[in-house]
Amino acid sequence: MLYYSIALCVFVYSLYGISTEGNTLKKNKLLNYYLFYSFILLFIILGGLRWETGTDWFSYLNYFEKNSTWRQYNYGHFEVLFAFFNFVIKQFSSSYTCYLLIFAFITIYIKGNVIDKIALYPALSLFFYFCIFIGDIFATRQVFAISILMISINTIHNRRKIQFLVLVFIATLMHTSSIIWIFSYYIYHKKFSDKYIICIFLMALFVGVYGVMNVIRPLFSWMLLPFSSNAGISRALLYLDLVDPTFSPISMLMSIIKRLIIIPFFLLVRKKLNTTNEYMKGLLNFYLFGNLITLVFINGFAPIQRLASPFLYMEIFIIPALLKTVKNTYIKYLVLMLMVLYGLLKLYVLINGPYKDLYTPYYSVFDRVTREAYSHYK
Numbered sequence: 001m002l003y004y005s006i007a008l009c010v011f012v013y014s015l016y017g018i019s020t021e022g023n024t025l026k027k028n029k030l031l032n033y034y035l036f037y038s039f040i041l042l043f044i045i046l047g048g049l050r051w052e053t054g055t056d057w058f059s060y061l062n063y064f065e066k067n068s069t070w071r072q073y074n075y076g077h078f079e080v081l082f083a084f085f086n087f088v089i090k091q092f093s094s095s096y097t098c099y100l101l102i103f104a105f106i107t108i109y110i111k112g113n114v115i116d117k118i119a120l121y122p123a124l125s126l127f128f129y130f131c132i133f134i135g136d137i138f139a140t141r142q143v144f145a146i147s148i149l150m151i152s153i154n155t156i157h158n159r160r161k162i163q164f165l166v167l168v169f170i171a172t173l174m175h176t177s178s179i180i181w182i183f184s185y186y187i188y189h190k191k192f193s194d195k196y197i198i199c200i201f202l203m204a205l206f207v208g209v210y211g212v213m214n215v216i217r218p219l220f221s222w223m224l225l226p227f228s229s230n231a232g233i234s235r236a237l238l239y240l241d242l243v244d245p246t247f248s249p250i251s252m253l254m255s256i257i258k259r260l261i262i263i264p265f266f267l268l269v270r271k272k273l274n275t276t277n278e279y280m281k282g283l284l285n286f287y288l289f290g291n292l293i294t295l296v297f298i299n300g301f302a303p304i305q306r307l308a309s310p311f312l313y314m315e316i317f318i319i320p321a322l323l324k325t326v327k328n329t330y331i332k333y334l335v336l337m338l339m340v341l342y343g344l345l346k347l348y349v350l351i352n353g354p355y356k357d358l359y360t361p362y363y364s365v366f367d368r369v370t371r372e373a374y375s376h377y378k
Contacts, residue, residue, distance in 0.1 A: 002362050003134065007347055010039055010127045011340050017123025018323070018336075032123070039126060040112035043135035047104030049097065051365045054138030055358050064089075064096055081173035082141045097365045107139040110147035115316070118153065120277045124320035124339070131343035132315060134350065138359070145175035146310045152181070156188045157279060180293075180307050187289050188282035194267050197288060201263060201295065205256065208298035252298055259291055266318070272325040273318070280321055287314040 013035050063078065067086045089099045111129065119125035129135055136143050148171040155164040164185055171178035266273070266284060274281045290311025297305045319339060326332045351359045 003347060003351055003359075004344070006042070006135075007127065007131055007344060010123075010130055011343070013039065014121070014123035014127045018121055036116060036122060036126065037112065039130075040108060043108045043112075043130070043137050044101070044104045046135070046362070047108060047137035047139055048101030049364045049366070050100065050137065051097075051363045051367060053358065053361075053363045055355060056140055057358070060140075061096055064099055079141065079173055079176060081170065082144075082175075085174075103144065104137065104139055107144045107147045108136050111136060111150055111313075114150045114153065118277070118279050119317050119320065120280075120324060121320040124323070125316045127340075128316040128319055128343055131347040132350070133313070134347070134359070142175040142177060142306065142309065145171040145178045146313060148174065149178055149181045149184075149310050150313065152184075153188075153279070153283075156185050157282065159189075161185065177307050178310070181310055183289070184286060184311075187285045190285065192285065192288075194270075197263075197267060201259075201292060204292050204295040205298075208295045209252075209256070210299075255294070255298055259295060263288065263291060269322065269325055273321055276321045276324040277317075280318070283314045283317050286311045287318055290314070 016035070017032055064086050067083060067090065069087060085103075086099070089102055093099070112126070115125045115129060116122050133143075136147075148167055152164050152167040152171075155161075155167065165182075168178060168181050171181065266288070270284060273284060277283075290308040293308035293311070294305050297307075319342070322339075323332060323335060326335055
C-alpha cells in the first residue's frame with residue numbers, strides 16, 4: 001500500500017500543478033516549488049533508508065563492504081566510476097545507509113531537476129516518474145548513469161557537442177550501456193517521416209519476433225571477446241549468453257501489442273505534440289528509438305533491452321504533454337483519468353512482476369535494527 005499511497009498523493013499534487021498553470025502569483029509558484037521538491041526529498045529518503053529491498057541489493061552491499069580501493073572495479077565486474085564512487089564515500093563513512101542516501105540524492109535530485117526544467121507539466125511528470133520507475137528509490141548504477149545522461153538533454157537541445165560528449169563519457173564510466181546515448185545527438189535533431197518510422201519498426205519487429213539475434217549473437221560474442229578484460233564488456237558478454245527467466249511468449253505478445261498501439265497513436269498526434277514544448281520533438285524521437293531497441297531484442301533478450309532504458313524515460317515527459325493537445329475541457333478530464341489509471345497500472349505491474357519479493361514489503365534500516373534487536377532478545 002505504501003507505493004500506491006505515494007502515487008495517489010503525487011497525483012493529487014499534480015492536479016494542483018495543472019490547475020495553477022500559467023498562474024504568475026508568487027505564492028502559487030513557491031507552493032508548487034516546495035511541494036515538488038518535497039516529493040523529491042521523500043523519494044530520496046525512501047531510497048536512502050531502504051534495507052534488503054530492491055534489485056542487486058546483496059551484490060552492491062557486498063561490494064561496498066569489501067571494496068578497499070577504487071582500482072578494484074575489475075574484480076567486482078563493475079565500472080571504474082562506480083568503484084571510485086564507492087571508495088570515496090567509504091573514506092567518510094563505512095555506513096551503507098550513508099552511501100545509499102548520497103547515491104539516491106544524486107540520482108533522484110538530478111532527474112527531479114531535469115523534470116522541473118523541461119517538463120510541460122512537472123507535477124504530472126513526477127507522478128509518472130514514480131509510477132513507471134518507482135521514483136528511482138531502488139537506484140542502480142545504470143539508473144545513476146541515466147541521470148547524468150538526462151542532464152545532457154539540454155546540451156543536445158542547444159547543440160553544445162563537447163559538453164554532451166563529456167557527459168556521455170562520464171555516464172559510460174558509471175554504466176557501460178550509456179555509450180548508446182551517443183546516438184541521441186543525431187536522433188534528437190533528426191526529422192523522421194511517418195513512413196520511415198513505420199518501415200523501421202516493421203523491420204525491427206521482424207528481427208525481434210523471428211529471433212534473428214540468435215544468429216547474430218555468436219558474432220557479437222566473437223567481436224567482444226578480445227576486450228573481455230574490461231568490466232563492462234565482460235558483463236555484456238554475460239548478458240549475451242544469459243537466458244531471461246521472465247521471458248514467455250505471452251509476455252512477448254503483450255509487449256508487441258502495446259507497441260502496436262502506442263507507436264501509431266504517437267505518430268497520429270506527433271504534430272500536435274511537437275507544438276506543446278520546444279523539447280518535445282526530440283524527446284519523442286528518443287522514445288520511439290527506445291521502443292525500436294526493445295522490439296529488436298524482444299525475443300528473450302531482456303538484459304540487452306536495458307540499452308533502451310535511457311530513451312524510455314522520455315515517457316514521463318511525453319504522456320503529460322498529451323493534455324495540451326486536448327482543447328475540450330471534459331475530454332481533458334477524461335484523458336487525465338485515463339492517465340492516472342495507466343500510471344497506477346504500470347506501478348502495479350512493476351511491483352507485482354517477477355521481482356515482487358524484492359520490492360514488497362518495503363524494509364527500512366529501522367526494520368533491520370528492530371529485527372536484529374528481536375533476534376538478540378530471543
